[in-house]
Amino acid sequence: MKTTAVIVEDLAVAAEVLQKYCVKSGRVTVLNTFSSIEEALPFLCDQVVNLIFLDVEMPGGNGFELLDKLPYSPEVILTTSKTEYAYNAFEYNVTDFLKKPFTYQRFLDALGKLREVSEKKEETEDLSHIYIKSDGKLIRLENDDILYIESMGDYVKFITNEKKIITHNTIKNLTTKINPSIFCKVHRSYIINMNKISDVRENMLYIKGTMIPISKANRTMVMSRLKII
Template sequence: MKFTAVIVEDLSVAADVLQKYCIKSGKVNVVGSFKSTEEAIPYLSENSVDLIFLDIEMPGANGFSLLDQMQYQPQVILTTSKTEYAFDAFEYSVTDFLRKPFSYQRFAQALEKLKPLNEKKEEPEEMSHVFIKSDGKLIRLNNDDILYIESMGDYVKFITNDKKIISHNTIKALTEKINPDVFCKVHRSYIINMNKISDIRDNTLYIANAKIPVSKANRSTVMSRIKIV
């Protein structure tokens, strides 16, 4: 199972190197890349990741301010051209400190220091379906039957090929309960089954006959999870 990660780095060249190294390692799935703390916060406030590759000196707030605002504690690998932040890195209990420019070998050594992922995340049988509370009963839906989930205020609507089931729930709560290998939050009002996308045009994706918006904060996640040939 791969670590899910985001890159927070204002230099495109440095971000591209990290992306390339992550792919080469086969251990990290980059689900988002941001050029500043301000860009990263909205995504990280609604999505959990295992790892952050974090630059320190960026336009606006520095990398440490991002860590101060986090509501949970992912593992962190700092990337910077200066060694003067090493003590602060220790104070924040980061996994490793990569001084730019760094080689792939040094990058790989940093990955070796990561704590293993919780094996409990791998529960294929248990995560193959959901039970939905609706009309006083529990309705079982297999993941493959769900096309997408749409927010309706304090309720959500599960859309399948032949029915719509309304349940008292929220998109945010569902994000933490459904199988992340199958589903993806693409907008504050939508979670989609990645296997059901028929095509993507700009900031809109199509599932069956439905047009579903993709927010700017979630677009990089969606694009990182599709195979482009």
């Protein structure tokens, strides 16, 4: 099965090279190409893709701003000529960092890393529980026991029916670790268990009486996952 992707790159030549490499590899189907984050965002909010080839510096904002606004977390391969973005790449858990100009072999290496990440995700999706580090020990939490996860800066708080557990982590990192069929990022500060929603009112949802905001960027994805009849 081919990987579905979009290219977000303001330089036409660079976009053409990526398109050519994708076709040549036979492993990536490019659904669309965009020259700015303003053009890419509506498409990506409406169409879930596996991968984004993302330039950093573009008209109207940088690539990381696009990732902040997305309602889900696709794999990302950064394409840029500047190495100073390597730290940001680490913070955003990107799959690989391609420094321009790059060869076809280097492109294939990036796709290899993508395959490794996909295999790890498949393993994660089979799990019914997770382990988190807190107070010097590993605590097992069943997915069904977790109501929601709240950001606290460099820490996150796991809320269950019976307790609250704080651990050193970030919402961005957790979106790549937890089961995506159960959990959903609804706001930059919240991941929720979709099975625990009691009701939804405009830009808010409620879980066990707690009001949780739904960001504008995430609303389309959240609503698409509700079984509305």
